[in-house]
Amino acid sequence: MKIPRLAAGRTTDHRRLGDEDLMSLVRGGDSAAYEVIYERHGGVAYSLAFRMCGRKQAAEDVVQEAFLSAWRRSQSYDAARGSLRTWLLGIVHHRAVDALRRTGNDGRRRVDMPVEEMELDADVSVDTEVIDRDQADMVRGALTDLPAEQSKVIELAYFGGFTHTEIADMLGVPVGTIKGRMRLGLTKLRTRFEPMGELLS
Amino acid sequence: MTESEHRRIFDSLGAFALGALADSERDAVAAHIETCPVCAEDASAMQRAATRLIDVVPMLEPAPDLRARIMAVVEPEAALLRAASTSPQEARVRPARRGAAWADALSLRWASAAAALLILGGVLGATVLGRDGGGTRTRTLEASVGRGHAWVEVTNGQAHLVVNGLRAPSGGRVYEMWVQHGREDPRPASTNLADTLFVVRSGRIDIPARLATGDRVMVTAEPRSGSHTPTTIPVVITTSA
Numbered sequence: 001m002k003i004p005r006l007a008a009g010r011t012t013d014h015r016r017l018g019d020e021d022l023m024s025l026v027r028g029g030d031s032a033a034y035e036v037i038y039e040r041h042g043g044v045a046y047s048l049a050f051r052m053c054g055r056k057q058a059a060e061d062v063v064q065e066a067f068l069s070a071w072r073r074s075q076s077y078d079a080a081r082g083s084l085r086t087w088l089l090g091i092v093h094h095r096a097v098d099a100l101r102r103t104g105n106d107g108r109r110r111v112d113m114p115v116e117e118m119e120l121d122a123d124v125s126v127d128t129e130v131i132d133r134d135q136a137d138m139v140r141g142a143l144t145d146l147p148a149e150q151s152k153v154i155e156l157a158y159f160g161g162f163t164h165t166e167i168a169d170m171l172g173v174p175v176g177t178i179k180g181r182m183r184l185g186l187t188k189l190r191t192r193f194e195p196m197g198e199l200l201s
Numbered sequence: 202m203t204e205s206e207h208r209r210i211f212d213s214l215g216a217f218a219l220g221a222l223a224d225s226e227r228d229a230v231a232a233h234i235e236t237c238p239v240c241a242e243d244a245s246a247m248q249r250a251a252t253r254l255i256d257v258v259p260m261l262e263p264a265p266d267l268r269a270r271i272m273a274v275v276e277p278e279a280a281l282l283r284a285a286s287t288s289p290q291e292a293r294v295r296p297a298r299r300g301a302a303w304a305d306a307l308s309l310r311w312a313s314a315a316a317a318l319l320i321l322g323g324v325l326g327a328t329v330l331g332r333d334g335g336g337t338r339t340r341t342l343e344a345s346v347g348r349g350h351a352w353v354e355v356t357n358g359q360a361h362l363v364v365n366g367l368r369a370p371s372g373g374r375v376y377e378m379w380v381q382h383g384r385e386d387p388r389p390a391s392t393n394l395a396d397t398l399f400v401v402r403s404g405r406i407d408i409p410a411r412l413a414t415g416d417r418v419m420v421t422a423e424p425r426s427g428s429h430t431p432t433t434i435p436v437v438i439t440t441s442a
Contacts, residue, residue: 029281031272031280034279042263043262046263046267047258048255050261051259060264060267063263063271064271067271068271068274071275081245082249086248090252093251135256136256139257140257154219154251157216157220157221158220158251158254162221163221164216164221178216182221185215186247187247189251190247193250
């Protein structure tokens with residue numbers, strides 16, 4: 001384990017700050033503030049990337065690209081649009097989709113695997129099983145309550161990185177129908193999630 | 202924007218929020234929501250809902266060296282940003298614009314000056330090629346420069362910057378070489394600024410400084426008289442091994 005190169009005092013001070021304040025410092029070129037942001041969100045970013053890519057090295061590459069991209073365009077983060085976590089995970093997701101599309105079907109072995117049955121590589125340490133059990137149960141419940149045809153397309157798209165046309169081909173359903181299922185399913189999830197508020201960290 | 206176009210985009214927002222559109226369609230939606238607050242809010246809310254799916258993903262711990270790899274790139278860029286932002290010559294960082302800031306596809310146009318680094322030439326890291334026949338240590342360090350290449354060779358303590366296919370600096374500027382030692386702010390490669398300036402796009406240039414291991418050599422576009430602190434984002438950064 002590499003010892004962080006930061007002066008302990010400085011990092012400790014930064015750790016007391018919220019994400020928005022840290023991002024203000026980041027915009028001024030404060031790398032220590034960015035390191036704290038990585039400490040907070042690197043784990044969930046990696047977990048998403050690993051769920052999508054299914055391979056450790058590919059997931060690390062995605063997280064590295066995403067965090068460098070976010071660092072270089074910290075000016076474009078707008079707190080009014082959502083939490084830093086949502087913004088960062090949006091970038092991670094986008095990078096992972098790009099990576100999956102670059103590597104083709106080889107990178108997509110896990111797509112059809114239900115989330116619950118995903119097996120982990122032996123050398124990946126599981127920190128906690130899920131971010132928050134109650135949250136996970138709620139989200140899983142919401143997904144289960146969706147018509148299967150909607151949850152299926154959402155999972156194929158979000159975790160599998162497939163385009164709507166690929167999914168339409170896969171399922172033998174018109175493209176417009178797939179788009180409609182995505183929209184409808186997400187709208188239902190949104191209605192279900194919104195009372196819970198946005199998960200901030 | 203006609204009503205039918207709006208409708209078509211509106212129907213695609215679910216796929217957009219899930220990242221399920223092909224690049225061309227994604228760009229069209231991104232352009233639309235920049236000007237349509239209704240679709241922007243809708244897309245944003247659906248993106249938030251999609252992000253909640255992460256809650257069912259098993260949490261994993263990334264390898265410890267991933268942080269170090271990221272910070273090894275962030276730190277020199279941060280030092281440069283700080284140095285440049287204290288320069289009175291140019292206001293370099295544009296104010297953030299409001300909009301669908303989370304949408305990766307949208308953001309390049311809004312990006313800070315720092316993002317230009319990504320376009321002009323990111324850091325590729327260093328490679329050590331070893332010793333030459335005479336026992337003289339030769340380090341060859343590579344960086345990307347747009348489509349070109351650049352590296353630093355150090356032989357008997359004399360460093361050369363070799364550039365190949367550098368773009369011409371815009372706006373009547375010239376290139377200036379900088380050396381960054383450790384975590385310090387980058388300094389002109391020589392106190393005599395004229396020695397640090399060059400205009401060749403391919404060639405071998407003496408670096409008028411002695412480099413220590415870990416030093417970074419950077420190149421920025423500067424006014425013809427040179428600058429004491431960088432006023433633009435570097436097109437070259439090499440890191441010695």
